[in-house]
Amino acid sequence: MxxxxxxxxxxxxxxxxxxxxxxxxxxxxxxxxxxxxxxxxxxxxxxxxxxxxxxxxxxxxxxxxxxxxxxxxxxxxxxxxxxxxxxxxxxxxxxxxxxxxxxxxxxxxxxxxxxxxxxxxxxxxxxxxxxxxxxxxxxxxxxxxxxxxxxNRRIQGLLDQDIVCYRQDGSQYASVPSDVDRCFLADFDDTADGGDLEEEEVVVCESRDGSSLYLFEPSLNVDSAEMFDALYGSTDPARVVCASSQRRVWKDAWPLIGEDTVALKTARADGYLQESSGVDLNRNFQYKWDVVQDQKHLFIRSRSPSSRMFRGRKMxxxxxxxxxxxxxxxxxxxxxxxxxxxxxxxxxxxxxxxxxxxxxxxxxxxxxxxxxxxxxxxxxxxxxxxxxxxxxxxxxxxxxxxxxxxxxxxxxxxxxxxxxxxxxxxxxxxxxxxxxxxxxxxxxxxxxxxxxxxxxxxxxxxxxxxxxxxxxxxx
Ligand SMILES: [Zn+2]
The missing domain is CATH 3.40.630.10 (Zn peptidases)
Incomplete structure (x- = not known):
């Protein structure tokens, strides 16, 4: 041309x-x-x-x-x-x-x-x-x-200690709170039953003692304010929203040890944690990069490296x-x-x-x-x-x-x-x-x-x- x-x-x-x-x-x-x-x-x-x-x-x-x-x-x-x-x-x-x-x-x-x-x-x-x-x-x-x-396609790295957790007002905990369950955006995989791998479909929570993993209210839409409110609204057990550089996958085929609950060890052995990649370039610019107000359901996506709307580690x-x-x-x-x-x-x-x-x-x-x-x-x-x-x-x-x-x-x-x-x-x-x-x-x-x-x-x-x-x- x-x-x-x-x-x-x-x-x-x-x-x-x-x-x-x-x-x-x-x-x-x-x-x-x-x-x-x-x-x-x-x-x-x-x-x-x-x-x-x-x-x-x-x-x-x-x-x-x-x-x-x-x-x-x-x-x-x-x-x-x-x-x-x-x-x-x-x-x-x-x-x-x-x-x-x-x-x-x-x-x-x-x-x-x-x-x-x-x-x-x-x-x-x-x-x-x-x-x-x-x-x-x-x-x-x-x-x-x-x-x-x-x-884009940049790999986010696999640092297991790279977990960041957030309060309901969007502020960040200085270190990962140990007295609460930690919840992450995850993919839902029921391919073993002939279904699909649905990305960013569910929220999974890791119990505070590190023994189990449970699916948090799968009836709630991740893309809704209700999910965010429900995560913080319930105190039995107390939970926080977290993000890490790893992608999480819930597999429907896992053997349950309770209602929607599996042993974390079992899940880890079967691909629970995976590599994540990509930054949403249209969330990576500096103006209001760190905005938290009115962001409830978007908050977890923009801060999760596994999400297609991840804002990046820095502006x-x-x-x-x-x-x-x-x-x-x-x-x-x-x-x-x-x-x-x-x-x-x-x-x-x-x-x-x-x-x-x-x-x-x-x-x-x-x-x-x-x-x-x-x-x-x-x-x-x-x-x-x-x-x-x-x-x-x-x-x-x-x-x-x-x-x-x-x-x-x-x-x-x-x-x-x-x-x-x-x-x-x-x-x-x-x-x-x-x-x-x-x-x-x-x-x-x-x-x-x-x-x-x-x-x-x-x-x-x-x-x-x-x-x-x-x-x-x-x-
Ligand atoms: Zn677009």
Whole structure:
């Protein structure tokens, strides 16, 4: 792509991943698109587009490449940009004085030639290449209730003493309490009876004397506040929530010594403790990495190295997140789209809270009294562009604008919150497919091109808007 771009594109790499942790990392490829493209240009206002921070979100790299192709195909086009149905992308800019009172953002740029003179665009189709590759293997596809492998692939280590336990308020015990039972997130394995291995399905508790292991109220959903309350609410016996670097598996085939209870020795001898790997890169960023309020059911996941939503041992502990931080520190990044799958939403900061809003004015008060208003207006307009053409599949349209994924806090360390809060970047997420992540070959070929056609005009409009941001605005 970059080779035939007449100087409008250069390929590059953001860095190298850790792989499994033993020197088998992969490059994180990137493409820079602008007039006279050069990776040495650090002052030109920059829009960053990232895909596949979650390995299993297969449509997102394709959307990123679709955006790159559109920009390069129209690099010399100084007529107002149009979508594949011929509709104007920055439609409102072509209308004058229609007397509407509806509040709208109207970017001043409408064509790609001028856009690429004004901004540079860095596209990172696969930010998590190891997770993405593994999600294409049999094991990776089955992962996480069949949704596919989400985090990166770094092995977490096998330190048995590496147990950390938490109080109900989220604070950490200085040492593992010895007078209580210790409970962990675990997989539920009933493959011996013809069932499945369900990851992160149950909570298991190790008795304080180290003799037994029991399944904690399997009727309760791990993903619920009730589970968390029940763990702490009952005092007979007293229990605490803990995490360790090992993955735990409860096997239904084990011989019981009491109700849902087995000898810990038996369990250990039969694969109770296993290696765990992977950090959810979209929980590893520094802003609110350690948040505890309103996190009940997410708390145990984000702190468990065995979980697909593990936040990492430290903020920015991963090569991929560090590479992004280097990029935004080096270039004049003014705006960013991080593409995801799982719903059809345009999401703006913050992810960690349903009540706190982006009340700064980093974006310059031009589109509302604070950034929350600007983001909401911006995201609603993008959603309406994405909803413009119904391509016959309701799962890839019906976009809404929202602060939180499906109206719930998704917890700590989310990339977009961090880019906005610490770097003052106008960062949004776009989720491109409702409840879907991976695909069979046939459906990939039929549905993903439609997803790209829907999403390219939304990204282009966002870039037109971002061009007006110019240099970063101080608060
Ligand atoms: Zn995602």
């Amino acid at each position: 970059a080779d035939n771009s007449s100087g409008f594109a250069v390929a590059g790499t953001l860095g190298t991943t850790s792989g499994r942790g033993d020197g088998d990392g992969s490059d994180i490829p990137a493409i820079l698109i602008t007039e006279n493209a050069s990776w040495d240009e650090s002052r030109k206002p920059t829009v960053v587009i990232t895909g596949a921070i979650h390995g299993n979100e297969w449509a997102t790299p394709e959307v990123c490449l679709g955006i790159a192709e559109y920009l390069l195909a129209n690099k010399d086009n100084s007529e107002a940009a149009r979508d594949d149905f011929g509709m104007l992308i920055n439609e409102a800019a072509q209308k004058t004085g229609d007397g509407k009172t509806e509040k709208k953002i109207v970017p001043s740029i409408s064509d790609i030639a001028r856009l690429l003179k004004t901004v540079q665009v860095v596209i990172v189709p696969v930010l998590n290449p190891d997770g993405y590759d593994f999600s294409h293997t049999d094991a990776g596809r089955k992962s996480y209730y069949g949704a596919g492998w989400r985090p 920015i502990s991963e090569a991929e997140t560090a590479a992004m931080e280097r990029l935004v520190a080096r270039m004049n990044v003014v705006a960013l789209i991080d593409y995801h799958a799982g719903s059809t939403q345009v999401l703006y900061p913050y992810a960690y809270s349903t009540t706190e809003h982006a009340e700064h004015t980093y974006l310059g008060k031009r589109w509302g009294k604070n950034d929350y208003e600007a983001f909401r207006l911006l995201s609603e307009q993008i959603a309406s562009i994405l909803n413009r053409h119904d391509r016959g599949d309701p799962s890839i349209v019906n976009f809404t604008a929202a602060q939180n994924y499906n109206d719930v806090s998704v917890g700590s360390g989310v990339a977009r919150d961090c880019y906005y809060q610490t770097e003052r970047i106008a960062a949004i997420n776009i989720e491109v497919h409702d409840k879907r992540y991976t695909y069979e070959n046939e459906e990939f070929r039929s549905i993903v091109p439609k997803i790209c056609k829907i999403n390219v005009p939304g990204a282009v409009w966002f870039m037109f808007w971002a061009a007006d941001l110019g240099a970063r605005v101080e608060d």
